[in-house]
Amino acid sequence: MLVLQTLLLGPAHGHTIAHAIERGSEEVLQVEHGSLYPALHRLEGRGWIASFWGTSDNNRKAKYYRLTPVGRKQLTVHATRWDQMVRAIGRIMKPATE
């Protein structure tokens, strides 16, 4: 979902995505960047993202990913579900403030 969210802004390659997630989460989600690639592979397999080879900002060959229409729809679905869950958890955790 995080990958999809990142790609909402436009096509990006693996390196960018990895760093974007790391920065976006304010360095909370510290993972080995290599583990991103199986995730990308899986998403591409499901047809949620598509890939093409391009050139990076510093003139390196890189593989770019973009969101497909299916992926866009899935993002909405998942985001909604996530929101609901977060709200639900929130209500349980802090019932008094309501």
Add this chain to the structure above:
Amino acid sequence: MDWKRFFQRAHWDRDRLAEMESYVQIETDENVARGKSYEEALMAARRKFGNPTLAREEIYKMNTVTFVETFVHDLRYGLRMLRRAPMFTAAALLTLAIGIGANTAVFSVVNSVLFEPLHYPQPDQLIALRQLAPGAAGLANVSDGLKLSPSMYFTYAEQNRVFQSMGIWANGVANVSGLAEPEQVRAVGVSDGVLQALAVSPAVGRWFTAADQIPQAPKTVILSFGYWQHRLAGDRAAIGRIIHVDSVARQIVGVMPPGFRIQNTDFDLLAPLSFDRGKMILAGFGYHGIARLKAGVTLAQVNADMARMLPIWMDSWTNGPGSNPHFYEVWKITPAVRPLKDEVVGNIGDVLWVVMGTIGLVMLIACANVTNLLLVKTEARQQELAVRAAIGASWLRILGGLWVESLLLVAIGSILGLAIAYGGLRLLLAIGPANLPRLGEISLDERSLAFTAFVAVLSSLLFGLIPALKYAGPQILTALRSMGRTASASRERHRARNILVVAQVAMALILLVCAGLMIRTFEALRNVAPGFSAGSQLQTMRISIPASLIAEPERVARMQNEIADKLAAIPGVSSVGFASQVPMDGITTDWDMIHAQDKPNQGEVLPLRFYKFVAPGYFHAAGTQIVAGRDLTWNELYGHVPVVLVSENLARELWGSAAAATGKHIRRGGSMPWHEVVGVVQNVPENGVDEAAPAMVYWPTFLVDFTIRSITYVVRSPRAGSASFVNDVQQAVWSADANLPVASVQTMQDIYDQSLARTSFTMLILGIAGSMALVLGVVGIYGVISYAVAQRRREIGIRLALGAQQGQLQKMFVVSGLVLVGIGVALGVITATALTRLMSSLLFGISPLDPFTYAVVIAILGIAALLASYVPARRAARVDPLEVLKAE
């Protein structure tokens, strides 16, 4: 599962790798930009990325099907292993190919003969109307039982409560003219109900109906598909055409589809039987009965229903004025119907089951051998397996790998085996008994192929899993410990192989005993006097003179005599004779009650006697000995002098001895004049040498009011059987009358061989199987002993170094081999005594426990085993202790 990805998984792997490298490059670039040195930057980038192999593996697993992937791996590995050990591979493949090939070939036969012998719709509803007549002495030993008479047919067809339809049929020959040269064809007479019961629609035209069998109705005929194609070029306009069958004009009304038979009987023509109800009597038991049951009717119900109808039959008809219609009660006619399938398969079923069992045993022995080979090979690979286990292969994975290897072996073996089966089937059909139903249609069909696949997988499990389980088990790591050491084998390590050898020897013994029993049977059969001499010099042929060609009996007799004279004039012919039948030709003989003048009938029921018609000179030409008295003469024949010959067993039964019979008088029925017995003929096994010779009466071919019109000539000449001689014979016949077809041209030896075909076929198959078993068994013993020797070289070396005698060592190995053989023989004998009882119906003149056979077989096996263990044992004794110990 994404198959596209599966097949492009190598491409994906490269793609992702490039992508990951690109990440590292970009990260390195950025790190360099932050002021790090290139090396530092690269290290940091790699650290940040983590383990690329792990990511790759994860992606790879997403793309593949683990099962297929491992399978393909194992397959490739297996192929490599097989290629690396060509001797082993060749030995194993050859063994498997022969085993599987033989099994497939025999199964094909069993499948089409035993499992699907009937090509009719819903064959389970079809039955043969068999009846036994235990009270009719003389007939009771006829295995066919009592056939049906036309009056029985009418009674059963009209009064039954259990049949959808029923009919009777009889086969014979007919002369056809009006199409091409006159020719003799195979004809079957069928009543209304036969075609309806078999329920196979004609290819063209129509079936017979009840109207066709009325004597006054227009004559009709149905052709077989083959005859239609052959003689009428498959012309549909042939329907309605007239052909002359035995000089009677008949209209073609239909053609049956290809492959259609009446039971087992192939035919060219079907003609309706014609019955005149007004003249019908009780007797005339000459027809096979066939019926289709109503749904749900059991055989017991049919028997009960027929038993109910028999009194009705006796009340409805008579044998003529003054005869007692209830006479047949003393015959104790008992319905004993059986499924048509059993009737068709008959006793050939026994043969096929024995053959199938035999070949199955050979397959087991072959499997045992391959198991042994694999055990040896796997043991040699134990360290490799241990290493694989040590670096993380699960033992299930190793097990699978080993199994795939044997599966591979068996798959290649099966393909080779199919080729062998194809050739073997041709061979089998060539040597198979002629009474195998539908011989020509046996082929490798999908069921045979399925069977091959089944045998293949089963045997791969059998011989693949034993070594696999033994060596791939969780105890595998112990192998690592002993790596590189050649410790002497413990008793346990040899146990599996020893058990296999014992089993092999036991099975080989069983097969050899069976083969031995068949050889003894064959010998015993060859020793039975066949009732003729030098059969290969005896040409036989059959000629029928229909009433429509020559009406008067006297002229028929003259014509038969004239043909005999013309045949005798052929160069090289020493003698000629003719009779209504020759021994073992399968043509049914007539029978009736025979009265002896000096034994007046006291009101008791006389036994039935078979009889034949013979011409003067027949016995001389055939080489049948006249043991007392003399032959007939032509003067007696033409002058109707009432003379007759009888068989020796009949003479003994009636008058005590052959000599006492001459001068006595017998007759058949009340109106016949008393005939003087002028000669007594040796007993002739008319129904094959494995059946007792029936009591027989030989009438002259020409009697006062009767002449036999279908006769078989026997012509003695050294040229018998050659094409030129057959041509001479035909020309001689045609010079007497050009309208006479010559049929069933064969030598007496051919007829004799055919009657022995069942035994010789079984003997041959068992002989081949037995020898295969012996060879495989010997190879097995040899393999085990030589392997034991190879394994214990170090021990042998030490023993020799410590002063053991070479002879002693040799003896040790030979004895260990013989102990295995001894156990195998003991087990084999016990099993064989139980199993051979099953084949007692195939034996003749010996008991299934024939001690001679057992003794010879045990001796052969013993000697073979002795040799098989002696050769490797000698190698043991020649071990050089110095060399062995140095090698350590």
